[in-house]
Amino acid sequence: MSFGIRIAPSRAVRALNLLRTIQSHPPTCPCHSNPGHHHHNGLTGLTPKRRLATPMDRSQQKEYAFEMAASxxxxxxxxxxxxxxxxxxxxxxxxxxxxxxxxxxxxxxxxxxxxxxxxxxxxxxxxxxxxxxxxxxxxxxxxxxxxxxxxxxxxxxxxxxxxxxxxxxxxxxxxxxxxxxxxxxxxxxxxxxxxxxxxxxxxxxxxxxxxxxxxxxxxxxxxxxxxxxxxxxxxxxxxxxxxxxxxRSMPSAVAASSGLDVLCHSLESWTAIPFNERVPRPTNPILRPAYQGANPISDIFSLQALKSTIQYLPRAVKDPEDFEAQEQMLLAATLAGVGFGNAGVHLCHGMSYPISGQNPGYKHAGYAEHKPIIPHGVSVAVTAPAVFRFTAASNPERHLAAAECFGVDVSNVKRESAGEVLSEAIAAFLVKLGDQPRGLKALGFGPEHVETLVEGTLPQRRVLNLAPNLEQTDKDEERQQVTRLFEQAMEY
Missing domain, CATH: 3.40.50.1970 (Rossmann fold)
Known part of the structure; x- marks a missing residue:
């Protein structure tokens, strides 16, 4: 006597077809489709006999997880x-x-x-x-x-x-x-x-x-x-x-500069490379960087912070008695902190560090004792129109979504125009905010400063590694790209 399960002919055919489909279309689960996934111990997805003989270059393994940390x-x-x-x-x-x-x-x-x-x-x-x-x-x-x-x-x-x-x-x-x-x-x-x-x-x-x-x-x-x-x-x-x-004790100039930092935190973390495109994957969780790339949780905080900043910063700067706007800007700053604190920032911040550090003598009105100072928010915002014109090719949809937050009708905008549209929206916002230097030239920089500004930017790997559209495998090309960005940021 034999025991077994009988399958009706029609079901047998469907089962056979399903097996063939699976064989011709491998599963998309990262544990099975990614040969470098941790379940394969970092080795290529070869047959068991050959797996030990061909280790994958760890420096090329992409991240597969993100962490969420906040106070x-x-x-x-x-x-x-x-x-x-x-x-x-x-x-x-x-x-x-x-x-x-x-x-x-x-x-x-x-x-x-x-x-x-x-x-x-x-x-x-x-x-x-x-x-x-x-x-x-x-x-x-x-x-x-x-x-x-x-x-x-x-x-x-x-x-x-x-x-x-x-x-x-x-x-x-x-x-x-x-x-x-x-x-x-x-x-x-x-x-x-x-x-x-x-x-x-x-x-x-x-x-x-x-x-x-x-x-x-x-x-x-x-x-x-x-x-x-x-x-x-x-x-x-x-x-x-x-x-x-x-x-409430913030002077108007400090409120403006602080708010511009929130603006760039939001924009940069929203447009940073996705977390699962970052390499190398850490060999130990303690080595996973705080700045990981855009991820589904940071996106929520970054986009809301961007919307709030666009709505409330002009009000907070214009009227020191607008306590609702001040409260909403503090909330936006905290939201953006959660967003960029996990996703990271990229080019505006990477380029801002030498801008502040190499100040040729610019004094920003409204700051204590009027000493030479380029406030941090000013140093990040001054390059933003040039930066987001450049990064848009990496993800036009995200850049158009950001432009829409500024009130731009993007329904008929072509993907290849995303950078120009967002750049113009940012520039218009900065001009309307008032009392903002319209480019590096207004800070006292000229063409003769570009080389040293580039030299001060390139070591900022923590943030440059998250920059979309930046060539990081060819160092000469990367240098040329950053050079062009500083040149384009001279005026907006």
Whole structure:
């Protein structure tokens, strides 16, 4: 007697056809269709007998996963006064408060002092943070914090303050580290942070950097005449207290520059290369960079931040009493921080670092003491029309979606015109915002500066590796592309 399953002839034919279809059209699941997928141990998808003989070049393996990391955020007018309880809840007994000379005199710091006094916490104030900090000012801050052996850092201020506090935290926890050990390669060693840092609470007083939610800290490396920094998830604050009341003291010029940083954070993270196009795939999760490329979660935050910035920044700059616009810009800055803190930024930021570091003497109106300074938001926005005209060929649909956020009717725009349309929309937005330098020439740069600007940009691999449409396998071509971008950014 035999046992078996009888299949009706019609079903048998369908089953046979299905098997043939599968054989001729392999599955699209990444575990099966990608021969370099981790289930194959990084080896080519050959037969088992040959698999060990032909290892795949790891440098060419594309990423297959993305991570989502962000600080806890509390958002609401008046939440600054809760910081004493937060410090107490975290069990801290010896706090370093980090701020700058201007913020130290404003209500935000007064509330922080009162909140910490009310719970009896011992605290030390470092109020010597520089705007657009240099490596020397950061190292002075680290020298202040190390002997005090704090158990928590509290940053009150803009991006410069929050970034300085992150670096104080890092190098206080690594007292024997050389300053360049964790700095982004190739300017530093780019070592991973392999242990938890101390708790850090960040209270932003500007609506721009989104540093309250990112693992990035930026400073001027004077010897290289360029900005660089440290980027790692371990740097991100434990808690960001986003209190819209603290941004009401921003001068109009600071509100504009901060908002332009949000604009470029949003645009760059929205248009960065997709996370699964980045190479190489990390050999260990600890090596996966904080800036990973555009991904489905970061897209949500970046696009909403872009829409909010376009709607509310002009209002916030025009009317210092428009508290709704100020509140919405602080929220947009935080949203953009989550977006770019995971997806990353690219050319506007990569090119901005030497622009700020090689300032020929430009003084931006509205900044303290009117010293030579190119505010960060100005340095990123000034190249934006040229950058997005260039990057559009990589993904016209995304660039058209961005143009649509500016109010452009893109229903009849051809894909090949996406870059020009978005470039013109950005330029019109900047002009309408008012008091913005219309290109590098207005900052004092000329053709004679292009070569050194290019030299300051090319080492920014952390962000250039995410730049769409940039030739990265041919270094001569990459150099020529960046050179042309600086030339085109002279005027818009």
């Amino acid at each position: 806890s955020i509390r958002f609401g007018p008046g939440c600054t006064k809760e910081v004493g309880m937060d410090v107490q809840n975290m069990g801290a007994k010896n706090v370093i408060v980090v701020t700058d000379p201007n913020i130290s005199r404003l209500p935000a710091m007064q509330q922080v002092r009162e909140a910490l006094d009310s719970v009896g916490v011992n605290f030390h104030i470092f109020d010597a943070v520089s705007v657009e900090p240099k490596d020397t000012s950061v190292q002075a801050a680290i020298a202040f914090s190390r002997p005090l052996k704090p158990d928590l850092f509290l940053a009150v201020g803009g991006g410069s303050v929050m970034d300085t506090a992150k670096l104080m935290n890092l190098y206080t926890c690594y007292p024997d580290a050389h300053f360049l050990d964790f700095v982004n390669a190739p300017l530093g060693k780019g070592l991973p942070i392999d242990k938890p840092l101390l708790p850090l609470i960040a209270i932003p007083t500007t609506a721009g950097t989104g540093s309250e939610t990112t693992g990035t800290a930026i400073f001027d490396l004077v010897s290289a005449k360029a900005k660089t920094g440290v980027a790692h998830r371990a740097l991100k604050p434990t808690l960001g207290l986003c209190d819209p009341l603290n941004t």
